[in-house]
Amino acid sequence: MRVSAKADYAVRAAAELAAAEQGPVKGERLAEAQDIPLQFLEHILLELKHAGIVRARRGAKGGYWLARPADTITVADVVRAVEGPIAHVQSAPPESIEYRGNAQHLQEVWIAVRASLRAVVEHVTLADLVSGDLPAAVEALASSPDAWAAR
Amino acid sequence: MRVSAKADYAVRAAAELAAAEQGPVKGERLAEAQDIPLQFLEHILLELKHAGIVRARRGAKGGYWLARPADTITVADVVRAVEGPIAHVQSAPPESIEYRGNAQHLQEVWIAVRASLRAVVEHVTLADLVSGDLPAAVEALASSPDAWAAR
DNA sequence: GCCCTCCTGACCAAGAAGGTCAAGAAAGTC
DNA sequence: GACTTTCTTGACCTTCTTGGTCAGGAGGGC
Numbered sequence: 001m002r003v004s005a006k007a008d009y010a011v012r013a014a015a016e017l018a019a020a021e022q023g024p025v026k027g028e029r030l031a032e033a034q035d036i037p038l039q040f041l042e043h044i045l046l047e048l049k050h051a052g053i054v055r056a057r058r059g060a061k062g063g064y065w066l067a068r069p070a071d072t073i074t075v076a077d078v079v080r081a082v083e084g085p086i087a088h089v090q091s092a093p094p095e096s097i098e099y100r101g102n103a104q105h106l107q108e109v110w111i112a113v114r115a116s117l118r119a120v121v122e123h124v125t126l127a128d129l130v131s132g133d134l135p136a137a138v139e140a141l142a143s144s145p146d147a148w149a150a151r
Numbered sequence: 152m153r154v155s156a157k158a159d160y161a162v163r164a165a166a167e168l169a170a171a172e173q174g175p176v177k178g179e180r181l182a183e184a185q186d187i188p189l190q191f192l193e194h195i196l197l198e199l200k201h202a203g204i205v206r207a208r209r210g211a212k213g214g215y216w217l218a219r220p221a222d223t224i225t226v227a228d229v230v231r232a233v234e235g236p237i238a239h240v241q242s243a244p245p246e247s248i249e250y251r252g253n254a255q256h257l258q259e260v261w262i263a264v265r266a267s268l269r270a271v272v273e274h275v276t277l278a279d280l281v282s283g284d285l286p287a288a289v290e291a292l293a294s295s296p297d298a299w300a301a302r
Numbered sequence: 303g304c305c306c307t308c309c310t311g312a313c314c315a316a317g318a319a320g321g322t323c324a325a326g327a328a329a330g331t332c
Numbered sequence: 333g334a335c336t337t338t339c340t341t342g343a344c345c346t347t348c349t350t351g352g353t354c355a356g357g358a359g360g361g362c
Contacts, residue, residue, distance in 0.1 A: 001230070001268065003152060003261065005320065019253040026338070033252045040321055046340065057327025058339040063153040066195050074258060079152070085302070089154040101184045102170040102203040103163040105283045108293040109275050110154060110225060112285075115152065115298035116267040124260050132256045136265075142259040147266035148246050151236070156351065177307070191352055197309065209308040210360030307357070318349075327340075332333100 003079075009036045010044050010082045011075055011129075017054065018070035018126035023065025024056070044082060051081035071127035079121060086121065087114035154230075160187045161195050161233045162280075164228055168205065169221035169277035175207070175214025195233060202232035222278035230272060237272070238265035 012034040017025060025043060031038040045064055048054040055067045066073065080086060087110070089097060094110035123135045134142070141147060168176060178196060182189040196215055199205040206218045217224065231237060238261070240248060245261035274286045275298040285293070292298060 001154060001158075001234060001237050002195065002242070003238070003264075004318090005241045007152075008240050011257060012250070015253045015257065019332080024338095025271060027355045028338085034254060035251070042339070043318065043321090043341090045217065049340095056339060057329070058327075058337080059331095061237075061330065062328085062338045064339085066204065080302075083152060086152050087154065089159050090156045091153070093301050095301065099163070100186070102166045102281050103185060105280055105285065106159075106162060106166065108285060109271065109280065110159075110297050112271045112289045112292040113154070115292040115295065116271050117264060118298075118302075119292075120263045120267050129256055129260065130253050134256065134259060136259065138263045141263040141266040141270075144266065147262050147269075149243050150246065151231075151269075155349090176309095179307090188352065190354080193308070194310090194352090200309095207308060208360070209358075210362095211306045212361065213307045213359090215308085228331080304362090306361080307359090310356090311354105312356105313351085313354080314352085316352105318351085320345105321347105322345075323343085325341090325343105327338105329337080329339095331336080 003140070004083060006044060007079045008082045009041060011078050011086070012036070013041060013045065013075065014053070014066070014078045014126055015046065015129045017064060017066050018073070019130045020065065024065050026063045027063060030064070047079065047082050051077075053077060053081055066126070069127075070130065071125045073126045073127075074122050075124045075129070076118065076121040078126075087117050152240050154162065155234060156228045157195060158234045159183070160192060163187070164192060164196065165199065165204065165217070165229045166214045166279055168215060168217050169286060170281045171216065171222075175212070175216050177214045181215070198233050199229065202228075204228060204232055217277070220278075221281065222276045224277045225273050226275045226277075226280070227269065227272040229277075238268050 013030045016030050016033050027042050031041045037129055052067055054064050056064045089110050099106050120138055128134050164181045167181050167184050178193050182192045200207055203218055205215050207215045240261050250257050269290055279285050
């Protein structure tokens, strides 16, 4: 239950692209802006491209840009593109697992875990991220002092 | 953002212990009840013991039992015991990461992710799991048909 | 003394995480 | 057409994690 460096990098780069006024942004600029190893970032951007989230052009004046408007791309889209399905259990979707005996209801718990995760990442768009104007429900979660406490 | 086999096994075994009427339960019985490789399970139980969640006694009539009442142990306790902190980003707690440029607000998103995760796993106890009587908020999340859809 | 059950460390194969390197292919410029 | 720029792609690398197995030891119960 952790977020990989790759997913974090991917979202940060995507946010940077969302904020770009116009025209393609070079990989190097993204890498510098977010302090990400360039070569690693280019692999990530390639995956985002294959997922249809980003587009690219080579050559002078080349670079990357978002394939769709920033308010139609969610954090979940970006994370899935590089990490695969969210909240799998034992590499399988929770709804496909059969639980026996006294663990019967564990399936519902994992389903609820996934749903609560989705409720956040599927509702924050890149546009929200850049503007800082997060959905009210997300803001509420993040603003509780309890949410900031380590545990 | 996935749940490991180890964490899943740990919760299942803990649920089985929570349901045990009385007296220690053998590792072998737990392994059979939940179809978990015995040797692997014993390593897991050892971790749960070190975390103070479970107790054990050796010898004939030996076995494992919960160190505390089942309604005071949450799924989060068990998962943390075997997987470490929940929802870390790049192996660090989200509140300790500094984001720059257009990714400034990503920190709040990861904090919200962690909070929403906690809202589920910290409120389901082993007793809830065995009885199937989950907290209303969790039930609500799990009962939405949308939550069961793969994506 | 003997059996039972937990305890523990060593080992292992496969895969992922987090990168780096280097060659190529397209786009633009002169 | 040559040259530069920037993306594209595959190969490679090291370390850690995952999901186990094996074998011996230690302690309890009878």
